Amino acid sequence: MNTAIRGIARETLEFIMEVSRSTYPKEFAGLLQAKDGVITDILILPGTESSEVNAVLKLFMMPNMAAVGSVHSHPSSVIRPSRADLRLFSKTGNHHIIVGHPFGPDNWKCFSGNGEEISLEVLDVDIEDDEIL
Template sequence: MIERVRIREELLEYLLELARDFYPNEFAGFLREKGGVFEEVLIAPGGHFGRTSAFFNTWMLPLDEEIKGTVHSHPDHVCSPSPQDLWFFSKFGGVHLIICYPYSAADVVAYDSEGNPLEIDVVP
């Protein structure tokens, strides 16, 4: 069972920047893990990023065993997963980050595939 998520500080800063850039729309991506640390984000081509949802086709992802999680933003102050988020978490598995407005490091919450919160460790 996953209890903690390790994410590279540079990636976290980039994800916060993406969330700010996409505002007032959501953005979504896939997280690549190397050596137990999330280090990169992939934005699937052909996605839709709207004010209340983000959609992407997982068939557009490369075959990559290092993709172990997802990230998406909420353009409001609610960092908890919606019913749609929980459905997606259960289908994709892994770790899921939600970044909510106003998009600071304190506005990032990690969840497992069942929607249980996880601790986040930011590493240099």
């Protein structure tokens, strides 16, 4: 999949925040998938281990599907990648979202594969029928 990412669906970002709140104080982690250049889906890999310190994705469990990046929560309010985050980023695409406590609409950032903060627009799209308007 070579489509440029133009944003994330608002509904998907809200889902990320809700899951992050519900798993708090443990970290939540998943992989991002996109349709027509919009991040719409979160893939939760079997065997993902989560604690208050980190979440470990079992990348060998990934089905034959493309991921455009990763998402995970930081139970603290610090929203910047750690060294472990950067290692994951280098393996899983070019858009990586970190959300921080208290997991509100402004408690997130997107980073490139090398850890630089990048802009990611939140889009109001209809993803219920698997179609982007």
